[in-house]
Amino acid sequence: MNLIVYALFGLLFWTGACAEPELPVASPHQTVGTVNCASSTCHGAITPWEKSSVLQNEYTTWLRLDRHSQAYNVLLNEKSRNMAVALGLKQPASQSSLCLNCHTHNPPVTLRGERFVATEGVGCEACHGPAEQWIASHTAQGATHEDNVARGLYPTDRSVERARLCLSCHFGDDSRFVTHRMIAAGHPRLSFELGTFSVLAPAHYKTDVNGPRRKGDADALQAWAIGQAVASEQLLTVFANPKQGRDGLFPELALFDCNACHHRMSEKNYSPRLGLGPGRIHLNDSNLLMLRAIIALIDPAGSGAFNNQVSALHVAISSNASDQETVGLARTLSATIHRYLLQLEQGPVGLAESGPLLQSLINEAGADNYTDYADAEQAYMSISSLTAMLNHRSGLKNVAEINRHLALMRSALADQERYKPATFRLALAGLRAAMPGQEAGTEPDGRRNANGR
Numbered sequence: 359m360n361l362i363v364y365a366l367f368g369l370l371f372w373t374g375a376c377a378e379p380e381l382p383v384a385s386p387h388q389t390v391g392t393v394n395c396a397s398s399t400c401h402g403a404i405t406p407w408e409k410s411s412v413l414q415n416e417y418t419t420w421l422r423l424d425r426h427s428q429a430y431n432v433l434l435n436e437k438s439r440n441m442a443v444a445l446g447l448k449q450p451a452s453q454s455s456l457c458l459n460c461h462t463h464n465p466p467v468t469l470r471g472e473r474f475v476a477t478e479g480v481g482c483e484a485c486h487g488p489a490e491q492w493i494a495s496h497t498a499q500g501a502t503h504e505d506n507v508a509r510g511l512y513p514t515d516r517s518v519e520r521a522r523l524c525l526s527c528h529f530g531d532d533s534r535f536v537t538h539r540m541i542a543a544g545h546p547r548l549s550f551e552l553g554t555f556s557v558l559a560p561a562h563y564k565t566d567v568n569g570p571r572r573k574g575d576a577d578a579l580q581a582w583a584i585g586q587a588v589a590s591e592q593l594l595t596v597f598a599n600p601k602q603g604r605d606g607l608f609p610e611l612a613l614f615d616c617n618a619c620h621h622r623m624s625e626k627n628y629s630p631r632l633g634l635g636p637g638r639i640h641l642n643d644s645n646l647l648m649l650r651a652i653i654a655l656i657d658p659a660g661s662g663a664f665n666n667q668v669s670a671l672h673v674a675i676s677s678n679a680s681d682q683e684t685v686g687l688a689r690t691l692s693a694t695i696h697r698y699l700l701q702l703e704q705g706p707v708g709l710a711e712s713g714p715l716l717q718s719l720i721n722e723a724g725a726d727n728y729t730d731y732a733d734a735e736q737a738y739m740s741i742s743s744l745t746a747m748l749n750h751r752s753g754l755k756n757v758a759e760i761n762r763h764l765a766l767m768r769s770a771l772a773d774q775e776r777y778k779p780a781t782f783r784l785a786l787a788g789l790r791a792a793m794p795g796q797e798a799g800t801e802p803d804g805r806r807n808a809n810g811r
């Protein structure tokens with residue numbers, strides 16, 4: 359009897375430990391408000407504290423430099439006011455949960471502490487989790503990170519959880535999404551790459567400490583790969599959700615390649631790469647394309663099956679397949695991606711080197727794969743993240759030359775409506791030539807790369 363009880367308890371703890379933690383917005387705990395973190399002896403110092411394990415000027419960095427502190431104010435500007443009118447919202451953008459869900463931390467009214475202020479934008483607790491249960495204990499002697507997490511601190515240090523958190527606003531999730539209608543009303547198109555955006559947001563934490571919780575480059579590579587897998591999963595989740603994946607007669611257009619529709623008729627943009635034939639729209643597959651290169655390295659034997667699942671979904675969407683069938687294919691693909699995500703979470707399996715990955719992303723250009731703006735943009739962000747990692751690890755020689763080609767790639771991407779794949783490919787070819795020992799089709803040590811190209 360006791361044994362069974364123990365076994366049951368064991369199971370409970372085990373599933374508890376493995377369950378995905380709730381995103382801050384879905385936490386059952388009360389939000390206390392950023393002001394509670396802001397005192398100069400807590401996180402509100404003007405300069406970092408020398409002897410502290412954390413910087414202690416986090417609040418100042420966030421308030422002064424981080425766009426997240428302005429995210430609410432954006433809802434008061436003219437663009438937002440016009441959007442609210444165009445969308446026929448009953449309330450102004452600054453009061454509509456359609457907007458507040460991403461532009462502030464917007465917990466249910468019952469979970470707002472006395473000092474909670476909606477206007478503070480994406481504050482500490484929007485990322486670190488409502489602090490009711492951990493605000494007092496997290497500074498106590500001997501408190502561990504695990505104790506804090508058990509009390510509702512969101513584990514931003516874990517790459518999968520961090521990716522899920524950022525993407526919940528920077529792509530969307532079950533509870534919030536920037537639809538094509540919102541984009542047409544004036545919202546910027548969302549695009550995200552975890553590595554790039556982590557660098558873009560001013561760090562209010564130490565990034566170069568080789569402590570047990572921050573492992574440097576291998577982790578950054580793993581985090582990039584995890585970001586691609588999580589983004590692919592979120593795309594499929596929204597696609598498969600009947601409430602989000604459809605807009606009347608049509609699918610949710612924000613999930614598709616924008617320029618499949620938005621381009622001049624005189625420009626023939628049709629690319630045979632997806633095997634769909636001309637005149638078809640297709641899902642924005644930018645993250646899936648990155649994931650393909652990752653899977654080719656970490657599981658060469660399984661990569662054919664993955665590619666087939668992706669193609670099957672593309673084909674089903676543009677043929678007369680039933681909703682049930684396309685959703686089924688999206689779920690199968692999502693399950694496959696989830697298995698890889700678990701594998702990636704175990705460590706940088708087969709990903710120890712950023713060189714081969716970088717090489718295969720660069721080589722994708724040869725296979726006509728950056729014809730879509732979104733694909734090229736994601737490839738650019740990924741390639742620049744990976745190049746930075748490679749440089750950090752082994753010090754690239756001709757950094758100036760590499761930067762020059764990265765800048766050319768960036769300028770090819772400057773205007774989505776005038777994007778010319780050929781210009782982007784030319785810049786990539788220059789980058790390839792500038793990478794030391796990275797001649798086409800070979801890895802630094804002369805082996806053929808994973809794609810065999």
Ligand code: HEC
Nearest residue numbers: 432437438441451456457460527528529530534535536549
């Ligand atoms: C799924 C989350 C999400 C929702 C919902 C959302 N936004 Fe945003 N919004 C963002 C993100 C993320 C950015 C920043 C994009 C970037 O820079 O990559 C942004 C940017 C903006 C910008 C441009 C900001 C600037 O500095 O130029 C405006 C304006 C804006 N949003 C208004 C709105 C309004 C109005 C609504 C409601 C109708 C809304 N947003 C709903 C996530 C969201």
Ligand code: HEC
Nearest residue numbers: 395401412416417420426480481482485514515520562563
């Ligand atoms: C947009 C999301 C976001 C917001 C907003 C945010 N943080 Fe962070 N914070 C992070 C991430 C990501 C990390 C680094 C990952 C990690 O190791 O936990 C981090 C790290 C930290 C750390 C270091 C943790 C450690 O153990 O080294 C502290 C302290 C911190 N944040 C405090 C704050 C405070 C205070 C605020 C509000 C003023 C704030 N953060 C706002 C995402 C955020």
Ligand code: HEC
Nearest residue numbers: 425426428429432460461480484523524527555556558559
């Ligand atoms: C609660 C929603 C939310 C979460 C969670 C969130 N963001 Fe944001 N983020 C926003 C919004 C909204 C903006 C736009 C703010 C503005 O324009 O003033 C933004 C802006 C940014 C910007 C500035 C973009 C630019 O164009 O300059 C970066 C970088 C960024 N976020 C990175 C991250 C990272 C990295 C994470 C995860 C650690 C994260 N964000 C988590 C909502 C969020």
Ligand code: HEC
Nearest residue numbers: 538541542543547611612613614615616617618619620639
């Ligand atoms: C299946 C085709 C299709 C796809 C895919 C698509 N759109 Fe649209 N888009 C349209 C149509 C149709 C309209 C309405 C045009 C009109 O009212 O004249 C529109 C309108 C717009 C508008 C407003 C322009 C206007 O004149 O009112 C913007 C901005 C926009 N789309 C951006 C995007 C972005 C960004 C994406 C990708 C995330 C995208 N679209 C994906 C078909 C598409």
